[in-house]
Amino acid sequence: MVYLTVALFGLLIGSFLNVCIYRLPLDQSIVWPASRCTACGRELSWYENIPVLSYAALRGRCHTCRARISLMYPVIEVLTAVMFVATYAAFGLSWLLPIRLVFGCAMIVLFVIDLQHQILPNEITLGGVAVGVAASLVAPPGWRDAVIGAVAGGGFLWLLAWGYERIRHQEGLGFGDVKMLAMIGAFLGWKLMLLTLASASILGSLTAGALMVSGRAGLQSKLPLGTFLAVAAILASLFGTPVVEWYLGFYR
Numbered sequence: 488m489v490y491l492t493v494a495l496f497g498l499l500i501g502s503f504l505n506v507c508i509y510r511l512p513l514d515q516s517i518v519w520p521a522s523r524c525t526a527c528g529r530e531l532s533w534y535e536n537i538p539v540l541s542y543a544a545l546r547g548r549c550h551t552c553r554a555r556i557s558l559m560y561p562v563i564e565v566l567t568a569v570m571f572v573a574t575y576a577a578f579g580l581s582w583l584l585p586i587r588l589v590f591g592c593a594m595i596v597l598f599v600i601d602l603q604h605q606i607l608p609n610e611i612t613l614g615g616v617a618v619g620v621a622a623s624l625v626a627p628p629g630w631r632d633a634v635i636g637a638v639a640g641g642g643f644l645w646l647l648a649w650g651y652e653r654i655r656h657q658e659g660l661g662f663g664d665v666k667m668l669a670m671i672g673a674f675l676g677w678k679l680m681l682l683t684l685a686s687a688s689i690l691g692s693l694t695a696g697a698l699m700v701s702g703r704a705g706l707q708s709k710l711p712l713g714t715f716l717a718v719a720a721i722l723a724s725l726f727g728t729p730v731v732e733w734y735l736g737f738y739r
Contacts, residue, residue: 490572497571498538501564504592508563508599511608526554538564559599567595570721577725582626587724589618590674594717597667601713607663612670616641619673628676636672636680641665643684664712671720679727686719687712 507517509525522531529551535541542561549556570591578584593611601607616637623633648660672680691710698710723730 490575493571493575494568497568498564500571500592501567501595502536502538502560504567504596505560505563507596508559508603511596511610512600512604512606524549524552524554527552563595563599567592570595573725586622586626586674590615590724591721593670594721598714598717601663601711601717605661605709605711607661607667607713609663609666612663612666615670616666616673619670619675622674623676628679632676632678633673636675636677637669638672639677640672640680640684641669644668660712664716667713667716671716675720675723675727678731679723682727682731683716683719683723686722687715690719691715 503517506522510517520530522536523529524531526549529549535545535550539561542556545556547556547558548554571588574587574591575584578587593615597607597611620630620633620637623630628636644660644665645662648662648665651660668680668684671683675683691712694715695710
């Protein structure tokens with residue numbers, strides 16, 4: 488029953504994340520007005536906002552104008568519920584649980600927005616740095632590791648972007664990625680930040696290789712780094728500490 492309750496709460500939060508994903512790139516308020524059909528603009532009734540079930544009952548179409556509703560909405564709701572359950576299983580009822588849930592929600596929003604629009608909103612990245620450092624005062628990784636993680640993460644990518652632009656005379660990394668990695672370092676600390684960066688690089692390389700082999704991308708194609716950072720950061724948040732301890736064990 489506890490896991491079911493956590494999953495249901497995750498579905499509800501996932502519905503709100505869909506609002507953030509749609510409105511933040513448009514610079515719209517995420518709290519007002521109420522949810523509307525993106526095609527005809529009609530305000531949705533409460534029974535049209537039930538996570539997953541409303542999409543299934545409406546068969547993926549607006550009740551009024553019959554415009555197709557993106558499958559992304561129920562997918563995000565389900566993924567958020569899965570993230571909530573996994574986070575609860577990893578941390579239980581602790582100070583770290585709400586912190587990592589907020590972090591996971593932010594990563595899901597950044598994942599989709601970067602994938603769709605190639606932007607990473609400052610409201611989440613810069614705000615996340617402040618929230619991550621503040622949260623580290625009462626929970627792991629502790630404020631020192633959080634500050635080091637934020638400075639090292641953002642500083643490393645900034646130097647990489649600056650060097651690439653100086654050598655190639657073109658932008659290789661967006662500064663949204665710099666702020667996002669700083670946020671990840673603030674929440675997870677410098678060790679898990681490094682694990683996130685390494686994992687995201689591997690994921691990005693494998694994806695790029697697969698796209699090139701399939702002919703869907705070339706050497707000059709750009710991939711949204713924030714999308715890979717988001718996936719790697721959630722995995723590092725849930726499973727990264729044992730991996731880091733295992734790796735450091737070789738040097739003890």
